[in-house]
Each structure stands twice: as structure tokens, then as C-alpha cells.
Amino acid sequence: MSTTLSPAGAVHSSEDATRVAEANTLLSPKFYRTDYAAMDRIDVSPVRAEWDAMMAEYEGDNNHDHFQRTEAFADEVAMLMPRLSPELRQEFIDFLISSVTSEFSGCVLYNEIRKHVSNPDIKALMGFMARDESRHASFINQSLKDFGLGVDLGGLKRTKAYTYFKPKYIFYATYLSEKIGYARYITIFRQLERHPELRFHPIFRWFERWCNDEFRHGESFALIMRANPHLLRGGNTLWIRFFLLAVYATMYVRDHTRPALKQAMGLEPTAYDYAVFNITSEITKQVFPLTLDTDRPAFRAGLDRLFQISQRMAAAKARGGLVGKAQQLGLALAGAGTFAKLYCMPVKRNPLPLQVRMSPAW
Ligand SMILES: [Fe+2]
Ligand SMILES: [Fe+2]
Numbered sequence: 001m002s003t004t005l006s007p008a009g010a011v012h013s014s015e016d017a018t019r020v021a022e023a024n025t026l027l028s029p030k031f032y033r034t035d036y037a038a039m040d041r042i043d044v045s046p047v048r049a050e051w052d053a054m055m056a057e058y059e060g061d062n063n064h065d066h067f068q069r070t071e072a073f074a075d076e077v078a079m080l081m082p083r084l085s086p087e088l089r090q091e092f093i094d095f096l097i098s099s100v101t102s103e104f105s106g107c108v109l110y111n112e113i114r115k116h117v118s119n120p121d122i123k124a125l126m127g128f129m130a131r132d133e134s135r136h137a138s139f140i141n142q143s144l145k146d147f148g149l150g151v152d153l154g155g156l157k158r159t160k161a162y163t164y165f166k167p168k169y170i171f172y173a174t175y176l177s178e179k180i181g182y183a184r185y186i187t188i189f190r191q192l193e194r195h196p197e198l199r200f201h202p203i204f205r206w207f208e209r210w211c212n213d214e215f216r217h218g219e220s221f222a223l224i225m226r227a228n229p230h231l232l233r234g235g236n237t238l239w240i241r242f243f244l245l246a247v248y249a250t251m252y253v254r255d256h257t258r259p260a261l262k263q264a265m266g267l268e269p270t271a272y273d274y275a276v277f278n279i280t281s282e283i284t285k286q287v288f289p290l291t292l293d294t295d296r297p298a299f300r301a302g303l304d305r306l307f308q309i310s311q312r313m314a315a316a317k318a319r320g321g322l323v324g325k326a327q328q329l330g331l332a333l334a335g336a337g338t339f340a341k342l343y344c345m346p347v348k349r350n351p352l353p354l355q356v357r358m359s360p361a362w
Contacts, residue, residue, distance in 0.1 A: 011093050017149040020094075021101040022160045027254050027310075029102035032109050033162045034170050036116035042167075044121050046227045050357050051121065054219055058128035066209045067139040076202040077146050084200060091258040092201065093147060098254075100140040100151050102177070106217070107133035108157055109170070125220055132213045143203055168231050171221050172243040175287065176280070178218035180247060183279035185211035186362045187272060191265055198266050215360040222287040226356045232289060240288050245343055248277055248292065252303045253310045274300075279362050286358055290347040302342040309335045 011017050024030060044051045084092065107130050114126035137153060144150050165173065189207040192199045199205065225231050232240070255262060255269045262269045274294060281291040293299060309331050316327035 011090075011097070011149060014148065014150050014152065017093075017097050017144060018152045018155060020097050021151045021156055024161050027250055027257075029098055029105050031105050031157075031160050031162045032170060032173075033112065033164050034109075034167050036113060038167045039113050039122055040117040040119045042119060042122055042224060042228070044223060044227045047223045047356060050355070051223055051227075054216065054223065054357070055124060055128075057216060058125070063132070063135075063209050063213055066206065067135040069139070069142050073202045077143070080200055080202075081146065085260075087260045088200070088264050091261040093144070093149065094258060095261055096140055096144050097149075097151060100137050100144065100153075101156070102181075103133050103137040103140060104151075104153050104156065106130075106174070106177075107137055109174070129217050129220065132217065136210065136213070139206070140203070143201070168236070168239070169243075171225050171231065172240060173247070175218055175221035175225065176243055176247045176284070178214045178221065179283050180251065180276065180280045181214040182211045182218060182360060183276045183283070183362070184251075185214065186360070187275050187279065188265060188267075190362075191267055195266050198264065200264055204265075212360050218283070219357055222356055225287050226352070232287065232352070237290060240290065241292070241343060241347060244284070244288070244292050245339070248280075248294070249303060249306055249339065249342070251276070253307050256307045257310065283358060285350045286353060286356055289352060290349050293346060293348050296345060299342060299345055302338055302345075305338045306335060306342075309338065 011020060081089075110126040110130035110133060114123055114130060117123050117126070141150050141153065185207040188204060189211070192204050230236070252273050255273055259269045262272050277292075277294045281294065284291060313328060313331045313335070316324045316331060318324075319327070
């Protein structure tokens with residue numbers, strides 16, 4: 001059974017949804033290209049035993065039957081969606097579009113790397129991860145189709161702008177996005193396990209096994225980085241700090257821009273974000289020699305300020321004209337200054353564990 005629900009708010013058609021997915025803003029998920037020859041030269045032999053165990057898990061493919069839409073799923077959608085307030089409906093649609101974009105971004109990147117390398121370790125890994133992300137993206141797209149809003153993924157691959165990242169930046173950024181993705185999904189899953197009455201869409205029931213895929217993808221990048229320890233010391237720790245802050249700050253601003261989604265699940269965006277940061281920081285100790293001190297009051301005040309600046313930026317853009325442009329410039333400088341201040345705050349150092357791999361125990 002399939003139901004088409006009329007959308008409310010800014011996104012009215014699949015074309016609108018695809019345009020939103022295509023847009024490149026500071027906060028939207030991006031598509032990446034990298035240096036495939038350098039990817040081809042990666043040597044994972046220092047972590048061979050852990051690597052082979054991980055590859056056996058990928059081959060076992062314990063989620064091969066998970067991303068199937070059942071009859072009960074469709075019935076639940078038909079029952080629950082008409083009850084959503086227009087605001088929640090719009091935020092949920094935004095959430096689905098940005099999620100499908102970031103799942104598909106992983107799919108495209110991993111698949112391109114797979115096609116361009118001959119290194120058997122990297123080729124096999126990228127094939128497995130592209131397989132998983134393609135399942136995730138199609139599963140979300142089916143839920144967008146309930147609203148008549150499927151994103152044209154093939155078109156997106158051709159038309160969205162790509163950002164070039166050196167392999168090491170791909171490792172830092174992708175590792176973090178996989179692990180924070182795990183932390184976000186498991187926090188939502190646990191909350192709705194405690195409060196099933198707040199589960200306003202069946203897709204959240206899929207999150208537990210889903211985020212185990214993301215956790216494993218993160219493990220893969222952890223092993224690659226630990227096999228190449230120069231990526232984790234010296235001047236590179238400055239890049240690690242940068243990516244940690246960029247990922248945390250982006251998430252904070254984005255979640256506070258659409259608070260209704262979390263509130264409908266009984267989660268306050270600030271508490272939710274710090275719970276996710278705590279889990280992520282615990283996990284990233286497997287590979288990064290430092291974590292951000294997210295409990296520091298000045299750190300929290302800095303993230304709040306970034307959110308306020310981004311709200312005022314949206315108002316200045318809406319205003320337009322010369323005054324609007326001048327305001328935007330001022331706010332961009334204020335944003336960069338706040339980011340720089342956050343970047344310079346003291347961090348917490350940690351030793352790296354002998355055994356790299358962890359289990360998704362949250
Ligand atoms: Fe995924
Ligand atoms: Fe993933």
C-alpha cells in the first residue's frame with residue numbers, strides 16, 4: 001500500500017526536493033571527490049588482523065534484509081502523517097532530504113573510490129560501504145515518496161557541485177560523520193524505545209540496525225588512520241581539532257534551526273546535541289589523540305552565539321539590498337571570529353588504545 005500526502009511549507013514537489021538536495025550552503029551535506037591515486041597507495045597491513053575481522057563482518061552482511069519497507073510500515077505512515085503539525089511536517093521533510101543527500105553523498109564517494117583504485121583492501125571496503133549507503137538512501141527516498149517528494153538521486157549525482165578533499169581530510173570528515181551519525185541515530189532510537197508514543201514515523205524503528213552500519217563505516221576509517229599514524233600527530237592534530245569543531249558546530253546550528261523535530265520526540269535540542277557530542281567524543285578516542293571540551297561554559301556560549309549569528313544571517317538574507325548585504329558581511333566576520341575563539345579553547349588529550357576497534361554499545 002502506498003499513500004501520497006500533500007506537503008506543506010517550502011518543498012512542494014520532487015523538483016523542489018531535488019533543488020534543496022542540490023543546494024550547497026555552509027550547513028548542507030556535500031559531495032566529495034578526492035585523490036584516487038593516493039587512496040590506491042593506502043597500506044592497512046599494520047592493522048591487518050582487525051581489518052580482516054571487519055571485512056568478514058561486511059561480507060556477512062547482517063543487514064541485507066533490514067531495509068525493506070513492510071506493509072505495516074506503509075499502514076503506519078498512512079495513519080500517522082495526517083496528524084503532524086505543518087511545522088513538524090516541514091522539519092521532517094527537511095530532515096529526510098538532508099539525510100538522503102548525505103547517505104547518497106557517501107554512496108557516490110565510496111563508489112567513485114572503488115572504481116578508481118586497484119588496491120584490493122580499499123576496493124573491497126569501498127564496495128561494501130557503497131552498498132550500505134545506497135540501501136540507506138533508497139530507504140529514505142521511499143519515505144519522501146509518501147509525500148510525493150522523491151529526490152532524483154541519479155540527477156543529483158550529475159548536477160550537484162563536488163568539493164575536492166585530500167584523502168586525509170576525507171578520513172577526518174567522513175570518520176566523524178559516520179560516528180556522529182551513529183550517535184545521533186542511537187540517541188533517537190533509545191529515546192523512542194522509552195517513549196514509543198512519541199514515535200511519529202515508523203522509520204525511527206529502523207535506526208538501531210541502521211546505525212550499526214554507520215558505526216562500522218566509522219571503524220573502517222579508524223583503522224585506516226591508525227594504520228597511518230602520521231595522520232594523527234604533529235600538525236595534523238590541528239586539522240583534527242578543526243574537523244571536530246566544524247562537525248559539532250554545524251550539527252548544533254542545524255538542530256537548533258529545526259527544533260520541532262527533536263521536541264516532537266521529547267528531546268530538547270541542546271540536551272540532545274550534548275548527549276550526541278559525549279558519545280561521539282567517547283568513540284573518537286579510538287583514533288584522535290584529543291577531544292573538544294564540550295562541557296566548558298565558554299564552549300557552550302560560543303555554539304549558542306554561532307546559532308544566533310546564523311539566525312540573524314537568515315534575516316539579513318531575507319532583507320536583501322545594500323543594508324542586507326552589509327549586515328551579511330558583518331555577520332560572516334562575527335561567525336568566523338566566534339569559530340576561531342572556539343577553535344582556540346583548550347582541548348582534552350587522551351592516549352590511543354592498543355586495540356582500535358570498539359563495539360556500538362550505546
Ligand atoms: Fe548510511
Ligand atoms: Fe555510513
